[in-house]
Amino acid sequence: MSTATETLARAADTARLAPSVHNTQPWRWVVQGSSLSLYAVPGRQLREQDPAGRLLLVSCGAALHHARVALDASGWTYDVARSAGDGSTTADDATPLAVVHASQAGPADPGAMRRLQLLQVRRTDRRVVSDEPVSAAVREALVAAAGQEGSRLHLLTRDQVLQLAVVIEHAGDAERHDERMRAETAEWVGGDRPSGTGLPDTVIPAELPLTTVAERDFGVSGNLPAGSGHDEAAAYAVLYGDGDEPSDWLRAGEALSEIWLAATEHGAAVLPLSSPVELDFTRQALRRMLGEVGYPYLVLRLGTTDPDHAGPAHTPRLPVEQVVEILD
Template sequence: MSTASEALARAADTARLAPSVHNTQPWRWVVRGDSLELYAVTDRQLREQDPAGRLMLLSCGAALHHARVALDAAGWTHTVRRPAGEPLAVVQAAAPGPADPAAMRRLQLLQVRRTDRRAVSDEPVAPEAVQAITAAATAGGARLHVLNRDQVLELAVMIEHAGDAERHDERMRAETASWVGGERPAGTGLPDAVIPVELPLTTVAERDFGVSGTLQAGTGHDTAAAYAVLYGDGDEPADWLRAGEALSEVWVAATDHGAAVLPLSSPIELDFTRQALRRMLGEVGYPFLVMRLGTTDPDHAGPAHTPRLPVEQVIEIVED
């Protein structure tokens, strides 16, 4: 039987697999006995695209969810405190027990999930899968609004405007270039293998990173895709951390139902498009992220996993 600190260190290691904006991995873990502390690393924050640190916190929330799933799978009961400020969260290990097969299945899903920028097929995501994914958002502490056709067209215009604004902003372009393709911090960023050779011709445009990757994205369109907005009642740091947990929960459900997920953060990065999204929601909540849900060609392998920072850069173990 492992000790609490060993279980927490393994959970933090699992959290290295979490998704993050531009694969910045803006988190750091400290293991102190039977507690695991989560901190944001502002050195890996996107200062131009995410000046308020919202997407950084969302990324940290996804990592927190990964760590919790790993503890569940190992049979460790635990509690979580989310203090205002730093650390963002403290996971307290309580007692070990037998491994939970359902939790082990969830962990396996997190280990295989990936961001898929390939074109989706003409087969829509099954209604029961969309229902399960929507329920997962609620279980994770947020909500998911699936867009109707008219709203998808509105979203397409928003993303076009966001893309134009960022392409005309020299500092934003330079920031993207530092994380995508070419030279970038070791273990982070988006390599050519996960970026399409060329952008597919879709109604809602994928993000143009300004580089040509090596991923064969296919010739499909997005007419069969479902688009959704992850949102919540608040706009405080704690709400964005919860949003990341909900995103990770959504990804578990999507992967379990064979749905590919593509997060679209560009309309969140600019105030005018984020406000337009909020109006689309009837101003009943604050948008955290847009995502595309679709099915991909099962006969073709998905993109490679993005690189990860080494353990020693993201996990510190403090001995008693």
């Protein structure tokens, strides 16, 4: 039987697999005895595209959820105290965003082990979606997954998808014409990425597909064959919630990870589209699309991808020694 410290260290190691904006992995973990603390790493915040730290905290929330799934699978009981946004700055590196306390070892749970395996195969797939839409039952499961983690998922109507296409085009134009944003993207995207962060060429489409809602234009061509289809069969959704504070963003990340886990279980592909939440004017436009009933955190494309062709490779991760510190 593993000790609490070993189990928590393994959970933090698993959390390296979490999705993060531009694969910045803006988190670090400290294990001490039976507690595991999650910290933001302000040095990996996108200062131009994410000045408030919204996407940084969504990313850290996804990592926290990954650690929770790993702990569920271990059989240990635990509780989580979240403190993001307690009057501290959003991306402070001295105040933990959350502290997990492990209390008691128990038998491993097969259902939770299956969820852990799903996190290990999850990845961002930027290929065009196939003609097979995500079924109504699966869409409902994804809405329920968001609700389970305290956020909400709004599936856009056909008219709203057309509005989204315009909003995304405006966000893309604004970011393309901003030299500092372009430079920031170039810092994180393209090439081999031997450092273990950022997006390598292998996961970036060789050519941007012609779709109603544009995928993010990273300004470089990768070598992922994206396919020649359209996005007719894709569904688009907005992840949103009642508040727009750091604590809401962390919870949104936990919801994103739960949604993605459910989608992976049902063979659906998720592609986050964050450019419309990065700019004030497009974020306001998204909020109006929600009827101003909540605050948007992220746009998601939901679809199924061609099962006969291998998807993109896994995106690299930072080595565990750089992310997880074990104190005596």
